[in-house]
Amino acid sequence: MDGLKYAYGELLTDIAGHFLIGVLIAGTITFFFPEDLTVWANDHQFLSMLVMLAAGIPMYVCATSSTPIAAALILKGLNPGAALVFLLAGPATNAATITIVKNVFNTRALVIYLSMIGACSLAMGFFVDWVYNFLGIKAQVVVGQASELIPHQIQLGAALILTALILYNFFIHLKKTPTPSHSPSR
């Protein structure tokens, strides 16, 4: 019971805002981006990964909210390797954690931290592109096409429940915000 309260309360409050922003960004990408990045991404495999790395490192996205963004980019034809670079570098680092690593550890640790994340993300990106080529498949993502696995009614029900939970937590949160200090144990 405790766990459920934590998950659908505290954790949901933490994630929901960023997640909704992620969904909005994904929606915007789907709407605005050029129909087809495929040609560009195929010609510039490494460059597209570097761009995603540069975008991902300072950005504050969590693992969940980066997913719809990556899905939207893949749908537009970005190579899955570059999308993975974003999925790895995006959540792991942001401007705040960079400062913290430097202060709590030291500059040397920060250099190791950033360069290893960069190198590993790029390596995994290349690996994923290689896997797709090797298997001869294209990355499949669902953005905006209702997936056929789950009936529409259930999707709608889940969306409504999720929305209700988010709103409920939002109002509870509004009510009791005398001190901005969350439980420091998080």
Add this chain to the structure above:
Amino acid sequence: MNIVYEILKESWTIYLDVSVYMLFGFLIAGILYVFFKADKIKRYLGTGRIKPVFLAALFGIPIPLCSCGVVPVAIGLKKQGANDGAALAFMIATPESGVDSIAVSYAMLDPVLTIIRPVAGFFTAVCTGIAQNFWGKATPAPSIKETGG
């Protein structure tokens, strides 16, 4: 106005696709929370350059915390005796994937990417932690200070 409407419509369809998995992910997160508390992990992070890094990364992967939420936990681990590499590994593995993001990845991405995300997160965390333990300079345990974010 039309553009805003179209964007909201796209976003709504994405939201529809993901909601079921989000609810499911939170359920798992709740179960994990009971059995798998971060403050219990510390006793498994003994001394050594490699083993604690592996363990820290392994523990971090399923825990659903964002990159700022993990900071106090990672600093706490360090304070309680985990070495720098293990603390860094935990700090990377935790936000890079969690049960909730795995559920959402399964909903929106294909199986290859769903599987590779936690694996790659683990790989990155372990490499960074080991590199820190071999090449970094050990730092004294910090006095906890409240970090924003």
